[in-house]
Amino acid sequence: MAVSIEDIKRLKDLTGVGLTDAKHALDEVDGDFDKALAAMRKKGMTKADKRGEREARAGLVGTYNHDGRIGVLVEINCETDFVARNEIFTGLVKDVAMHIAASNPEFVSMDAIPSEVQEAAKKEFTEKAKADGKPDNMIENIVAGMLKKHFAEKCLLEQPFVKNPEITVGQLVKEHGARLGENVLVRKFSRIALGEVA
Secondary structure, eight states: OOOOHHHHHHHHHHHOOOHHHHHHHHHHTTTOHHHHHHHHHHTTOSHHHHHTSOOOOEEEEEEEEETTTEEEEEEEEESOHHHHTSHHHHHHHHHHHHHHHHHOOSBSSGGGSOHHHHHHHHHHHHHHHHHTTOOHHHHHHHHHHHHHHHHHTTBGGGSEETTEEEEEHHHHHHHHHHHHTSOOEEEEEEEEETTOOO
């Protein structure tokens, strides 16, 4: 079966390999595009694997509206438009948007917390530990534990998932990434509650 130039270009774009490698992969499976793509993923020749980091720029902006009183916008990214249209991925976007409405996180992850917010909390907890008479040599560890717990409640990916509190939202996202075979990440979100003063 002859291999079309369109399929070669498409395979090249999806995997980040050269035209020759893309054509060779299609030739090996008699032009079956899906088999060629699967074979290249198995060989680790995808764009993500080659670079050592999986770039996620496709995806969806999802919404959730609870009784006209709470509205959520969330951007969740994946690597390809193909996955962004998949039911598993769209279901994840809906679930995360609904979770944000219910749990009101402030940050996506620990990495997203501004340093000044972290410093202010650290100062507050250090003063509290000292006021409580904790031993000086233990204060650093006590404060670290308090900070972790404090911010875990405020970070989306650290929160227990409302539909299954046995796992965190971060674990839910990772599980979906594994099922879909792509890097999946929550980029940003916005939550608006009626009558809430910013």
